[in-house]
Amino acid sequence: RLGNSLDDGLMEGFFGILKREMFYGQGHKYKDLNEIEQAIHKYIDYYNNVRIKTGRKNMTPIEYRNHVLTTLTA
Template sequence: MNQSMSRKGKSTDNGLIASFFGTLKREMFFGFQQNFQLLTELNQAIKEYIHYYNTKRIKSKLKGLTPIEYRVSVLKTSQ
């Protein structure tokens, strides 16, 4: 992932990733702050969250499925 260098308020080029980082911060950090002693600890926590986000986190917008389950169901119906 690369940080966007667009001007403030012009996130059209990185809207998806900006939304993801907002969700990550809201669900992983705000109210649940942890003191990471090493950057590797933070890196591991983010990797675990991304795994959770894709494989276990149910979204109502995806018909009550996880993102991976939804993608698989869409691929099955399009074949």
């Protein structure tokens, strides 16, 4: 059914975090859409490669994915 995909929850969660950490109360930092686009690209790189999460054994998403893949193939 349209609008009931299980994947929607994961992306909505990510976009909620992105908005909370980048925009709420900080809208004045961006002068135009180009600056916002660059900031979003930087944030996605930060989120995937730097930002750790305790639920992922203190790993970044990329580290955790690689850990799981090596565990599955071992």
